[in-house]
Amino acid sequence: MERTEAEMIAAVLKGDTASFEPLVEKYSPRIFATARRYARHESEVEDIVQQVWLKAFEKLSSFRGEAPFEHWLMRVAVRTCYDSLRAHQRNREKTFSELTEPEEDWLDRFVSQPDAADENAQAARLLVERVLGQLSPPARLIITLQEIEDRSVKEIAQLTGWSVPLVKVRAFRARAEMRKVLSKIGKEKYL
Amino acid sequence: MNLAQLERKLIAAARANPPSARVPYAFEKRILAHLAARPMLDRWELWGRALWRAAAPCIAITVLLGAWSFFAPQHNTPTTDLSQQLEQTLLAAVDQDQPSDSVE
Numbered sequence: 382m383e384r385t386e387a388e389m390i391a392a393v394l395k396g397d398t399a400s401f402e403p404l405v406e407k408y409s410p411r412i413f414a415t416a417r418r419y420a421r422h423e424s425e426v427e428d429i430v431q432q433v434w435l436k437a438f439e440k441l442s443s444f445r446g447e448a449p450f451e452h453w454l455m456r457v458a459v460r461t462c463y464d465s466l467r468a469h470q471r472n473r474e475k476t477f478s479e480l481t482e483p484e485e486d487w488l489d490r491f492v493s494q495p496d497a498a499d500e501n502a503q504a505a506r507l508l509v510e511r512v513l514g515q516l517s518p519p520a521r522l523i524i525t526l527q528e529i530e531d532r533s534v535k536e537i538a539q540l541t542g543w544s545v546p547l548v549k550v551r552a553f554r555a556r557a558e559m560r561k562v563l564s565k566i567g568k569e570k571y572l
Numbered sequence: 573m574n575l576a577q578l579e580r581k582l583i584a585a586a587r588a589n590p591p592s593a594r595v596p597y598a599f600e601k602r603i604l605a606h607l608a609a610r611p612m613l614d615r616w617e618l619w620g621r622a623l624w625r626a627a628a629p630c631i632a633i634t635v636l637l638g639a640w641s642f643f644a645p646q647h648n649t650p651t652t653d654l655s656q657q658l659e660q661t662l663l664a665a666v667d668q669d670q671p672s673d674s675v676e
Contacts, residue, residue, distance in 0.1 A: 398604065398607050398608065399604065401603075401604065401607065402600050402601075402603075402604050405599070405600040405603050405604070406600045409595045409599055409600065410593035410594075410595055411593065413592070413593055413594065413595050414590065414591050414592065414593040417591035417592060418591050427596065427599075430599075431602075431603065431606065434603045435603075435606065435607070435610075438607055491578060491581065495574060495577050495578075495581070498581060500581050500582075500584040500585040500588055501585070501588050501589070502585070505581065505582065505585035506585050506586070506588075506589045508582060508585070509582040509583070509585050509586045512582060513586075524583075528583045528586075529583060529586045529587055531587075559579060560575055560576075560579065563575045563578055563579055563582075564575055566578075567575065
C-alpha cells in the first residue's frame with residue numbers, strides 16, 4: 382500500500398531519512414524548473430535545488446500540514462532562489478555591450494516591424510534572460526512571479542514572506558527598473 | 573523604440589518558453605547521501621566549541637588587566653599603614669567615650 386505524504390513526513394520527523402526520498406523524487410522537477418528561472422548558469426541550478434532540499438529537511442518540523450506540502454516547499458524554494466540572487470548580486474551583468482547577432486537581428490526586426498518579431502524565437506528568450514539578469518534581486522523575483530508566472534500579489538506575499546503592501550511597492554519599482562533596463566538597450570543600440 | 577511593447581514582447585517570450593523541469597539522473601539518491609553524511613547536531617559539542625572560542629578572549633583580557641595593574645604607575649600611595657587605619661576605625665567608638673582632657 383502506498384503511503385501518503387503526511388505519513389512520509391511523519392516518518393522523516395521520527396528519524397526515517399529514507400522516507401524523504403519519494404518526496405524528493407516527486408517534487409524535484411518543479412523545484413528544478415523554479416531554480417532555472419533564477420539561476421544564471423546551469424551549474425548553479427543543482428546547487429540551488431540541493432540547498433532547497435537540505436533546508437526543507439531541516440525545517441520539516443515547521444510544516445504543520447495545514448496547507449499542501451507542495452505550497453510549503455515552493456515557499457522554501459522561492460526564498461532559497463531569492464537568497465541565491467542576492468548572494469550573486471555583484472556578478473550580475475551591467476551592460477548590453479555583447480548582444481549576440483541573433484539578438485541584435487531580433488531587436489532590429491522589432492524596431493522596424495514590432496508585430497513581426499516572434500516571441501517564440503530563441504533570440505527573444507535569450508534577450509529576456511539578459512534583461513532579467515540586469516535587474517536587482519527583488520525586481521527580478523517580482524517580475525518573474527507576477528509577470529511571467531502570472532501570480533497574484535497575495536500569492537507572491539505568501540511565497541516570499543513579504544507583506545502585501547511591500548509586494549505592491551516592490552512590483553511598482555520592479556516595473557520601473559525593467560523599463561529603465563529596456564531604455565538602456567535602446568540607447569546603447571540605437572543612439 | 574516602443575518600450576512598453578518591447579516589454580510585453582519579452583514577457584510573452586519568457587512565458588512562451590518555460591524552463592525545463594529536467595532532473596539529473598539519481599538526484600534524489602544524491603540528496604539522501606548528503607543528508608546521511610551530514611554531521612548530527614550535538615548540543616554539548618556546540619556548547620564546548622563555544623566555550624573554547626570564548627576562552628581565548630578571556631585569557632587575553634586577564635593577561636592585559638594583569639599587565640596593566642602590574643606596570644601602571646601608582647599615584648596615590650597610602651600615607652598611613654592599612655593596619656593603623658583599621659585600628660582607628662575599630663576603636664573610633666572607644667575614643668569618643670573617653671573623657672576629654674579639658675578642665676571643667
